[in-house]
Amino acid sequence: MIRRLYKIINSKLHWKTKDLVLKGILNGSQAFTGPSTVQFDVTNRCNNNCICCWNNSPLLGELPEKAKKKKADELPLALIKRILKELRKMGTKNLFFAGGGEPFMHPDIMVILSFAKKCGMKIFINTNFTLIDEKMAREIVDIKIDMIHVSLLAGSAKVYSAVHPNRPEETFYKIKEVLKCLISQRQKKNQVFPIPFPHIDLYYVIFNKNYQDINNMIELAMELKANTLEFMPVDIIPGKTDVLLLNEMQKKEVLSQVLSGKQKLDDFNRRHCGVVTFIEQYMPFVERMSAKSALRGEYEVNTITRRPCYVGWVFARILADGNVNPCLKAHRISIGNVYKQSFKEIWNGKKEQLFRNKSFKLDRNDKFFKIIGNNPNAGFGCSSSCDNIQINTEMHDKYGNILRENGKIKEVH
Numbered sequence: 001m002i003r004r005l006y007k008i009i010n011s012k013l014h015w016k017t018k019d020l021v022l023k024g025i026l027n028g029s030q031a032f033t034g035p036s037t038v039q040f041d042v043t044n045r046c047n048n049n050c051i052c053c054w055n056n057s058p059l060l061g062e063l064p065e066k067a068k069k070k071k072a073d074e075l076p077l078a079l080i081k082r083i084l085k086e087l088r089k090m091g092t093k094n095l096f097f098a099g100g101g102e103p104f105m106h107p108d109i110m111v112i113l114s115f116a117k118k119c120g121m122k123i124f125i126n127t128n129f130t131l132i133d134e135k136m137a138r139e140i141v142d143i144k145i146d147m148i149h150v151s152l153l154a155g156s157a158k159v160y161s162a163v164h165p166n167r168p169e170e171t172f173y174k175i176k177e178v179l180k181c182l183i184s185q186r187q188k189k190n191q192v193f194p195i196p197f198p199h200i201d202l203y204y205v206i207f208n209k210n211y212q213d214i215n216n217m218i219e220l221a222m223e224l225k226a227n228t229l230e231f232m233p234v235d236i237i238p239g240k241t242d243v244l245l246l247n248e249m250q251k252k253e254v255l256s257q258v259l260s261g262k263q264k265l266d267d268f269n270r271r272h273c274g275v276v277t278f279i280e281q282y283m284p285f286v287e288r289m290s291a292k293s294a295l296r297g298e299y300e301v302n303t304i305t306r307r308p309c310y311v312g313w314v315f316a317r318i319l320a321d322g323n324v325n326p327c328l329k330a331h332r333i334s335i336g337n338v339y340k341q342s343f344k345e346i347w348n349g350k351k352e353q354l355f356r357n358k359s360f361k362l363d364r365n366d367k368f369f370k371i372i373g374n375n376p377n378a379g380f381g382c383s384s385s386c387d388n389i390q391i392n393t394e395m396h397d398k399y400g401n402i403l404r405e406n407g408k409i410k411e412v413h
């Protein structure tokens with residue numbers, strides 16, 4: 001009976017380890033397949049100066065020469081194509097074009113997007129949308145880009161101009177008109193293609209200069225019939241952009257507005273059959289904003305250590321200078337450089353394996369985590385803001401019970 005039970009357990013484990021991601025997690029440090037998702041920072045150049053940005057905010061003051069040079073970094077087309085081919089062979093499914101700059105500042109961005117799509121990957125773009133005209137909007141629909149995150153930071157022209165000091169109010173209206181054009185083109189194409197390309201996500205980082213514009217943003221989402229509206233708390237740089245943090249009264253008002261906004265959107269969806277406008281990640285946002293530590297820019301104190309970190313087996317970020325980061329907040333940790341090595345070599349190199357091992361254990365007292373995030377004085381940098389938290393939550397939902405059964409983690413929440 002014991003032997004039979006042992007065989008059944010081994011048989012189940014053998015079946016589970018056919019999942020190459022799980023096989024890597026059980027190994028503890030090695031990966032047996034490529035990352036499912038990769039973020040490409042194709043350029044660090046940007047034409048906006050969002051006041052909450054950790055790269056271009058005027059609140060950062062005069063930058064040192066090294067930082068100024070870094071803002072000009074840009075990956076060449078030939079190198080990007082080589083990496084995309086490599087990622088395709090490694091099994092990468094999703095590509096995010098985002099990061100330190102505006103993707104549409106890259107001179108070859110439309111060629112890059114088209115090439116990436118031909119590689120059979122889902123394409124997501126995070127953009128300020130200022131450089132897209134109606135011709136490009138039609139091309140984006142034709143290429144079948146999967147999702148566009150439109151970073152507006154405002155629901156009205158007045159607030160938009162206030163939080164983008166180099167932008168007049170007219171920019172807001174231009175973005176709005178081009179978005180309408182894109183959505184119109186998408187609807188025409190849907191007569192042939194039943195799946196809408198692209199999914200439109202209005203992305204809204206909340207801080208004390210725009211928190212009263214939440215209702216206008218919700219109204220804008222309904223007017224445009226955007227697919228999703230995503231709220232995020234501001235990720236600050238201590239001594240620089242921390243002046244944007246909400247106070248207790250403002251935080252309560254934000255939570256109240258988001259709650260009433262969700263109810264308004266739910267009602268809108270009931271009245272407009274087929275429209276799927278809703279607040280993305282509503283409960284995680286409320287949970288993060290409700291933390292007492294949110295007032296000092298630490299949103300993950302009550303969330304991040306509930307589960308191991310799986311990101312090292314499914315995600316990587318390639319910066320505009322060629323450096324590769326193991327997670328979105330590990331911009332001070334380079335595990336290799338694509339100018340010097342193939343991505344495959346970097347992906348299973350010693351530095352990445354060290355990250356996997358440490359991040360899975362996620363020991364708050366490990367000094368390794370001091371260099372995660374934007375706060376150089378943080379004891380545990382992951383407690384501020386985790387941009388990979390959605391991926392990590394999905395991974396835990398998928399593998400948590402299996403890992404508990406195999407003694408890799410003690411408890412699943």
